Amino acid sequence: MTDPHLLDEADPSKWRLAIRVLAMPADTNAAGDIFGGWLMSQADIAGATVAVQAAAGRVVTVAVNEFRFVSPVAVGDLVEIYARVQRLGTTSVRVEIAAWARREMDPDSHHHVASANITYVAVGADGRPRPITARRPEPS
Numbered sequence: 001m002t003d004p005h006l007l008d009e010a011d012p013s014k015w016r017l018a019i020r021v022l023a024m025p026a027d028t029n030a031a032g033d034i035f036g037g038w039l040m041s042q043a044d045i046a047g048a049t050v051a052v053q054a055a056a057g058r059v060v061t062v063a064v065n066e067f068r069f070v071s072p073v074a075v076g077d078l079v080e081i082y083a084r085v086q087r088l089g090t091t092s093v094r095v096e097i098a099a100w101a102r103r104e105m106d107p108d109s110h111h112h113v114a115s116a117n118i119t120y121v122a123v124g125a126d127g128r129p130r131p132i133t134a135r136r137p138e139p140s
């Protein structure tokens with residue numbers, strides 16, 4: 001479990017709880033399991049919340065560098081996705097993401113369900129890359 005004491009809302013290089021979302025029956029595949037693409041989508045959204053702050057504006061996803069499904073997500077799970085900035089480039093922000101699930105029948109449980117690494121690019125109104133000027137501390 002990500003140590004809540006490491007959470008620091010002011011510093012995007014520190015882990016933060018980016019989103020919490022319930023896995024619903026509509027998110028299942030043909031076998032009745034939660035669809036991997038649903039979790040990827042949630043991770044992309046979670047990472048973007050951190051990237052937008054670090055880039056001080058609009059970003060687009062340019063690459064999913066890595067995505068690892070560690071254990072299954074079940075219907076009814078409360079999925080909590082943590083994110084932190086791993087690297088700030090000239091126009092890009094690389095974000096580290098960790099997804100955890102609390103089971104409906106055991107809300108105090110924490111199951112590591114996925115790890116990801118996603119790169120976002122800061123873009124201007126024309127959709128082209130723009131330099132990131134609002135730089136914040138790199139991870140130590």
Ligand SMILES: CC(C)(COP(=O)(O)OP(=O)(O)OC[C@H]1O[C@@H](n2cnc3c(N)ncnc32)[C@H](O)[C@@H]1OP(=O)(O)O)[C@@H](O)C(=O)NCCC(=O)NCCS
Pocket residue numbers: 060061062063088089090091092093119121123127128129
């Ligand atoms: C993102 C986009 C604006 C980048 O345009 P581009 O002309 O390729 O930009 P560049 O080659 O100058 O690269 C911009 C940055 O992205 C990084 N980048 C590009 N491709 C990358 C990849 N595959 N992995 C990691 N970083 C990458 C570059 O290293 C550069 O970072 P830096 O400035 O910090 O050094 C353009 O590719 C685009 O619009 N893609 C579609 C984005 C989108 O719609 N996403 C949602 C999909 S539904």
